[in-house]
Amino acid sequence: EAAVTQSPRSKVAVTGGKVTLSCHQTNNHDYMYWYRQDTGHGLRLIHYSYVADSTEKGDIPDGYKASRPSQENFSLILELASLSQTAVYFCASSLRGSQNTLYFGAGTRLSVL
């Protein structure tokens, strides 16, 4: 079964601090995604990647960086965390593009104070 593991599961960060969210998949999938979930906004795509060492901007990339050092690992970096980045973050993977099933990780609940 598809496995996407996120760490940490929850984090409290201070405004202006650096935050790194990690994602690891064992599905041998090419595509990986970072989504943000806020009440009333559904899921919004931040960054995605279809090959190692390359990342693409999603729909709301401002304030976020991404890194894909290997096929299995995809990180989301908040260089200067802000209050507005408090949300639940989901990593997902898919075999090829978005028209294949997305398999989501358990999510990371981030609170920026």
Place this chain on the structure above:
Amino acid sequence: QQQVRQSPQSLTVWEGETAILNCSYEDSTFDYFPWYWQFPRESPALLIAIRPVSNKKEDGRFTIFFNKREKKLSLHITDSQPGDSATYFCAASAVNYNQGKLIFGQGTKLSIKP
């Protein structure tokens, strides 16, 4: 601009009734429409999906009805069960548009009363 819209935001039906969740979209190039469901404190998971070559897709108690001309689709859940209580997300993508990105609606929270 919200490219995928869902209604209602929340819906409550009695056990055994049919729940109808609605979705509309802006861009006629969208050619893949999955529905994901998310139980409280869990992650989203694919429930059912349709491509516009068909007007209907059925999987057990779950059926998608698709109207390409009106750019609308709906998810019907027959014989609703308390275990169906979840948030349902309609999504859309186009293989040759917008880098194939999947766009999610804001979700419908469904509650089934026993």
